[in-house]
Amino acid sequence: MPAPTILTEEVIAILGHIRSRHPLVHCLTNQVVKNFTANVLLSLGAAPAMVEHPDEAAQFAAMADALLVNIGTLDEPQMAAMLRAIPSANQARKPWVLDPVAVGPLTIRTQFARELVALRPTLIRGNASEIIALIGQNARGRGVDSGDDAETAIAAAQTLATMTGGAVLVTGPIDYATNGTETVACANGHPLMTRVTGVGCAQGAVAAACCAVTDNPLAAAVAAATLMGVAGDLAARVSLRPGSFSEALLDSLDQLDADILRRETKLS
Amino acid sequence: MPAPTILTEEVIAILGHIRSRHPLVHCLTNQVVKNFTANVLLSLGAAPAMVEHPDEAAQFAAMADALLVNIGTLDEPQMAAMLRAIPSANQARKPWVLDPVAVGPLTIRTQFARELVALRPTLIRGNASEIIALIGQNARGRGVDSGDDAETAIAAAQTLATMTGGAVLVTGPIDYATNGTETVACANGHPLMTRVTGVGCAQGAVAAACCAVTDNPLAAAVAAATLMGVAGDLAARVSLRPGSFSEALLDSLDQLDADILRRETKLS
Amino acid sequence: MPAPTILTEEVIAILGHIRSRHPLVHCLTNQVVKNFTANVLLSLGAAPAMVEHPDEAAQFAAMADALLVNIGTLDEPQMAAMLRAIPSANQARKPWVLDPVAVGPLTIRTQFARELVALRPTLIRGNASEIIALIGQNARGRGVDSGDDAETAIAAAQTLATMTGGAVLVTGPIDYATNGTETVACANGHPLMTRVTGVGCAQGAVAAACCAVTDNPLAAAVAAATLMGVAGDLAARVSLRPGSFSEALLDSLDQLDADILRRETKLS
Numbered sequence: 001m002p003a004p005t006i007l008t009e010e011v012i013a014i015l016g017h018i019r020s021r022h023p024l025v026h027c028l029t030n031q032v033v034k035n036f037t038a039n040v041l042l043s044l045g046a047a048p049a050m051v052e053h054p055d056e057a058a059q060f061a062a063m064a065d066a067l068l069v070n071i072g073t074l075d076e077p078q079m080a081a082m083l084r085a086i087p088s089a090n091q092a093r094k095p096w097v098l099d100p101v102a103v104g105p106l107t108i109r110t111q112f113a114r115e116l117v118a119l120r121p122t123l124i125r126g127n128a129s130e131i132i133a134l135i136g137q138n139a140r141g142r143g144v145d146s147g148d149d150a151e152t153a154i155a156a157a158q159t160l161a162t163m164t165g166g167a168v169l170v171t172g173p174i175d176y177a178t179n180g181t182e183t184v185a186c187a188n189g190h191p192l193m194t195r196v197t198g199v200g201c202a203q204g205a206v207a208a209a210c211c212a213v214t215d216n217p218l219a220a221a222v223a224a225a226t227l228m229g230v231a232g233d234l235a236a237r238v239s240l241r242p243g244s245f246s247e248a249l250l251d252s253l254d255q256l257d258a259d260i261l262r263r264e265t266k267l268s
Numbered sequence: 269m270p271a272p273t274i275l276t277e278e279v280i281a282i283l284g285h286i287r288s289r290h291p292l293v294h295c296l297t298n299q300v301v302k303n304f305t306a307n308v309l310l311s312l313g314a315a316p317a318m319v320e321h322p323d324e325a326a327q328f329a330a331m332a333d334a335l336l337v338n339i340g341t342l343d344e345p346q347m348a349a350m351l352r353a354i355p356s357a358n359q360a361r362k363p364w365v366l367d368p369v370a371v372g373p374l375t376i377r378t379q380f381a382r383e384l385v386a387l388r389p390t391l392i393r394g395n396a397s398e399i400i401a402l403i404g405q406n407a408r409g410r411g412v413d414s415g416d417d418a419e420t421a422i423a424a425a426q427t428l429a430t431m432t433g434g435a436v437l438v439t440g441p442i443d444y445a446t447n448g449t450e451t452v453a454c455a456n457g458h459p460l461m462t463r464v465t466g467v468g469c470a471q472g473a474v475a476a477a478c479c480a481v482t483d484n485p486l487a488a489a490v491a492a493a494t495l496m497g498v499a500g501d502l503a504a505r506v507s508l509r510p511g512s513f514s515e516a517l518l519d520s521l522d523q524l525d526a527d528i529l530r531r532e533t534k535l536s
Numbered sequence: 537m538p539a540p541t542i543l544t545e546e547v548i549a550i551l552g553h554i555r556s557r558h559p560l561v562h563c564l565t566n567q568v569v570k571n572f573t574a575n576v577l578l579s580l581g582a583a584p585a586m587v588e589h590p591d592e593a594a595q596f597a598a599m600a601d602a603l604l605v606n607i608g609t610l611d612e613p614q615m616a617a618m619l620r621a622i623p624s625a626n627q628a629r630k631p632w633v634l635d636p637v638a639v640g641p642l643t644i645r646t647q648f649a650r651e652l653v654a655l656r657p658t659l660i661r662g663n664a665s666e667i668i669a670l671i672g673q674n675a676r677g678r679g680v681d682s683g684d685d686a687e688t689a690i691a692a693a694q695t696l697a698t699m700t701g702g703a704v705l706v707t708g709p710i711d712y713a714t715n716g717t718e719t720v721a722c723a724n725g726h727p728l729m730t731r732v733t734g735v736g737c738a739q740g741a742v743a744a745a746c747c748a749v750t751d752n753p754l755a756a757a758v759a760a761a762t763l764m765g766v767a768g769d770l771a772a773r774v775s776l777r778p779g780s781f782s783e784a785l786l787d788s789l790d791q792l793d794a795d796i797l798r799r800e801t802k803l804s
Contacts, residue, residue, distance in 0.1 A: 025342065026440075030318070031299060031302050031318065031320070031567060032302045032303055032306050032316075032318050033303065034567050034568045035303055035568055035569065035571055035572060035733060035734065036303060038568050038733035038734075039732060039733050039778065039779070039782070042730075042731045042732065042733055042778060043731065043777075043778045043779065045760065048568075048733065049638070050566070050567065050568050050608070050609050051609070051638070052567070052610070052611050053610055053611050053644055053645075055642070055643070056610070056644050056645065057640045057645055058596045059642060059643060060641075060642060063641060072279070072318070073318050073319070073320045074320070074321055074324070075320050075321045075345060076321070077612075077767075090331035102317070102319070105328075105331060106319065106324045106327060106328060107323070107324070107327060108321055108323055108324050109321075118790060163356065167575050194308065194310075195310045196307060196553070197303060197307050197310055197316065198303065198306075232450075239519075241311075241518070241519035241522050241523065242307065242310060242311045242518050242519065242522050243307070243311065243514070243515035243516065243517065243518025243519040244515055244516075244518075244519055245784060246307070246515075246518075246779070247515060247779040247780055247782075248775070248779065248780075249777075249779065250778050250779025250780075250782075251777035251778065251779040251780055254777050255777065263645075269689055269765070289790070298571045299567060299586065299588070300571055300574050300584075300586050301571065301572050303571055304571060329679060340586070340591070341586050341588045342588070342589055343588050343589050343613060344613075370585070370587070373596075373599060374587065374592045374596060375595060376591055376592050377589075377592065378554070456778070462578075463578045463790075464575060464578065465571060465574035465575050465578055465584065466571065466574075493565065505699055507787075509579075509786070509787035509790050509791065510575065510578060510579045510786050510787065510790050511575070511579065511782070511783035511784065511785065511786025511787040511790075512783055512786075513783075514575070514783075514786075515783055534697070
């Protein structure tokens with residue numbers, strides 16, 4: 001496992017690349033969080049774009065720097081768009097992130113997400129219940145919330161990462177990032193992040209932005225956990241009410257810099 | 269008609285149940301307000317989920333604690349999802365709320381909403397024009413705004429409630445909740461609530477959360493009117509501009525407690 | 537070219553009409569910005585409505601005071617709705633605005649937007665790359681961002697305006713409004729407006745609201761540029777971070793008045 005200090009410097013480098021290159025992130029994501037996801041990417045320094053028509057999604061996935069596939073409000077047209085965009089990204093050697101929202105209790109998305117795993121996402125981000133369900137075990141998710149602790153999903157995450165050759169990020173009070181052999185814990189973040197819709201989904205988009213600027217999926221997963229987590233920590237010092245916290249979270253993403261990250265990251 | 273003091277205590281009890289049980293509210297709602305609706309539910313203490321695929325919507329309506337059906341941006345796929353989800357909720361004895369947005373001037377949704385009334389929603393929430401149009405009378409609505417006073421819709425609301433066996437909430441400067449025999453007025457709320465998109469639609473989701481924790485639809489309607497109205501009153505003391513008011517409204521929903529409700533409710 | 541002072545008074549008159557008449561703006565717009573667009577219109581004093589079902593979109597376009605057609609997340613159902621709504625608006629002599637988001641690099645929308653130009657939009661709003669691509673020249677757009685300077689698109693904008701008989705607004709650090717013969721520059725606005733998703737798209741909706749209250753498309757284009765630009769200038773004095781800037785922008789739209797506009801407009 002790499003030393004936390006080295007990891008923090010890698011997160012700082014990734015943030016620097018996002019700020020200088022403004023990676024274009026193609027987001028095929030759910031209807032609830034499109035606006036917030038775009039604002040999170042813009043606040044961090046990346047460039048969002050949502051292109052939904054299946055033909056255009058295929059065309060655009062090859063042009064963008066990374067692709068996000070979030071199945072939160074999956075419907076047939078979006079499934080078609082995803083099945084066109086992912087092979088296009090793969091063929092153009094662009095990284096893509098799978099966020100298997102609410103996989104487990106719901107049949108169609110569970111089967112669909114398992115099919116997507118076979119297309120080898122660069123990074124998978126989910127809560128413990130979703131990660132456990134994704135490899136076919138029984139999980140206790142309820143809607144978008146996890147019924148399982150992140151710790152219980154570490155083995156499933158490692159299995160998944162080995163299957164895909166990429167990284168898996170299991171989110172919870174402590175986030176765990178793994179590439180199957182190395183596993184890193186990130187203790188940043190604040191409970192209020194679960195009181196604002198789309199924070200987790202937006203983290204998937206941040207993960208895609210990170211994948212666009214590094215060839216190391218594990219580093220991208222650690223960066224996504226850390227950047228969102230530290231921004232959440234900063235925001236909770238501004239407000240402990242969800243409306244103003246949400247705004248402070250966007251401001252904090254904009255405010256992140258090397259000094260803040262060196263002071264705040266809780267990696268191990 | 270129950271005494272206002274008893275009603276206030278019932279609203280407080282409903283809020284307490286929402287905070288302790290976090291009812292999962294399945295929202296089939298319009299594209300404009302999905303994010304805000306989810307944040308309103310989270311700020312209050314409930315758990316939102318938007319599941320749109322018709323097969324999954326049917327499956328999820330039986331799992332969730334309540335269902336919201338808001339027809340603001342109705343299209344054919346969403347109509348199919350609603351027609352799958354409502355019978356599923358009915359069969360699982362889960363409450364559901366109908367928000368007949370812009371019924372009256374628009375033909376397809378007007379006919380569709382009248383069909384939904386026959387499926388016996390636990391609660392209907394609409395402005396005066398929508399409620400009047402829903403029982404087939406001529407109303408004066410224009411887009412999402414009411415051209416009629418809430419008072420003129422009370423008789424129509426009572427008729428509707430008798431038809432469904434549930435409650436009807438007519439919203440306006442004063443909101444009226446009725447179960448057909450009893451009618452309660454709620455004078456909380458602030459004009460700025462009409463300057464932020466989705467406040468009314470989110471109230472429908474709050475009504476669904478309330479229905480999930482009480483067997484009394486009238487009490488749920490009174491609670492939805494009161495909780496949103498008092499939060500609006502508090503927010504208007506923080507800001508009288510729409511952007512910051514919107515954020516303050518979410519913060520105020522989080523801040524609501526028994527003392528505030530006892531001090532602020534204007535029920536009669 | 538009209539004198540800037542006269543133009544400022546025209547913008548003030550347009551704002552006054554929006555505040556007194558609350559024009560109902562039918563927005564067929566992209567999924568990312570529906571909520572923010574509605575809030576921008578409400579903050580300014582207009583009334584938003586999103587009606588997506590093709591049959592209802594046709595019916596509603598004739599009832600509303602103006603129509604916005606924004607192709608940011610175009611899909612087949614929305615294309616159908618647009619092709620029903622636009623002729624309906626034209627037949628009812630209601631103005632409509634075209635926002636050709638990301639035209640150029642993406643094939644389907646580029647061809648579709650060019651077809652829409654033949655239906656003679658009252659006003660077209662786009663960045664330089666989009667305007668250049670719309671008349672069939674090679675542009676350098678990347679996703680929703682322009683790769684070209686607004687200045688390079690002025691000739692294309694004048695050509696387009698002559699083709700449609702309406703106005704064209706080219707946005708950038710300086711916005712240019714033209715009706716083909718007269719061209720006005722607006723230097724209001726702040727770079728932070730590009731760090732909040734949907735500011736440009738919402739400007740298209742504001743342009744539609746302006747078209748609803750004046751018969752002069754050029755004046756509407758100048759007003760849309762000025763009202764959003766001045767609100768951005770005011771918001772940047774409240775906050776230079778994107779989350780709080782976004783909220784301040786809505787508050788500033790609400791705050792705009794004749795004195796502020798006389799002091800702040802930068803027209804030439």
